[in-house]
Amino acid sequence: AQSVTQLGSHVSVSEGALVLLRCNYSSSVPPYLFWYVQYPNQGLQLLLKYTTGATLVKGINGFEAEFKKSETSFHLTKPSAHMSDAAEYFCAVSNTGGFKTIFGAGTRLFVKA
Amino acid sequence: GAGVSQSPSNKVTEKGKDVELRCDPISGHTALYWYRQSLGQGLEFLIYFQGNSAPDKSGLPSDRFSAERTGGSVSTLTIQRTQQEDSAVYLCASSSGQGGEKLFFGSGTQLSVL
Numbered sequence: 001a002q003s004v005t006q007l008g009s010h011v012s013v014s015e016g017a018l019v020l021l022r023c024n025y026s027s028s029v030p031p032y033l034f035w036y037v038q039y040p041n042q043g044l045q046l047l048l049k050y051t052t053g054a055t056l057v058k059g060i061n062g063f064e065a066e067f068k069k070s071e072t073s074f075h076l077t078k079p080s081a082h083m084s085d086a087a088e089y090f091c092a093v094s095n096t097g098g099f100k101t102i103f104g105a106g107t108r109l110f111v112k113a
Numbered sequence: 114g115a116g117v118s119q120s121p122s123n124k125v126t127e128k129g130k131d132v133e134l135r136c137d138p139i140s141g142h143t144a145l146y147w148y149r150q151s152l153g154q155g156l157e158f159l160i161y162f163q164g165n166s167a168p169d170k171s172g173l174p175s176d177r178f179s180a181e182r183t184g185g186s187v188s189t190l191t192i193q194r195t196q197q198e199d200s201a202v203y204l205c206a207s208s209s210g211q212g213g214e215k216l217f218f219g220s221g222t223q224l225s226v227l
Contacts, residue, residue, distance in 0.1 A: 006155075032213040044156075044204070044218045051213035090156060094213065100169055101146065101216060105155030 002027040002093050004104035012110040019063075019078040021107045023091030026072065033074040034092040034101070035065055044090065050074065061085070086111045115139075117219035119205050125225045126195055134190040134222045138207030146208075146216065147180055147190050151201040159203075162188065163210055195226045 007022040025031055035047040048059025055067040065076045091104040118137040126132050138145050147159040158172035162182045182188040192199055202223050206216040
């Protein structure tokens with residue numbers, strides 16, 4: 001079985017501040033990990049993913065995430081928030097076994113001017 | 114097709130009626146998912162089809178929910194005897210079926226049960 005926990009349903013940052021969205025996963029086999037973003041009134045799109053290899057992965061719009069096996073975490077960061085980053089962010093896990101993708105509850109990011 | 118297509122985009126129904134939601138995945142994609150998105154509930158997994166394998170129905174919330182996928186392409190999610198708590202956005206996604214690949218999402222069906 002696999003699961004995803006996103007800490008904090010809402011996160012608010014000031015424009016230019018660091019963005020940190022937390023994600024912890026549970027998987028009995030090596031995981032594939034994803035971050036998706038849903039902008040207001042738009043569909044979900046992939047931000048970045050980890051499958052194998054380098055544990056620090058870079059995505060679109062300046063976001064990156066680091067896979068830490070020892071902490072079962074895959075936190076999403078961005079050094080400097082823009083107003084356009086305001087959206088809902090979903091962490092997801094799949095694996096080499098069943099490929100089924102499970103999503104977390106989502107974190108809504110607010111960016112203050 | 115160019116993307117995942119879902120219909121209808123909006124559905125308003127009365128409590129107790131049956132509804133059918135349709136998903137047309139990207140051509141050639143062997144994997145197809147249905148998720149439900151409710152306020153504050155994130156993306157709730159409902160059902161997963163992968164090629165000719167038996168579907169993973171472990172996320173269906175009750176026996177009022179069922180889904181089928183005909184010819185490995187179009188899928189229909191059926192909700193019988195709808196209840197107000199079924200009101201949500203129902204999202205369909207498809208992928209190539211390889212491990213670690215991204216999901217392509219449709220725009221969803223907003224279901225409102227009055």
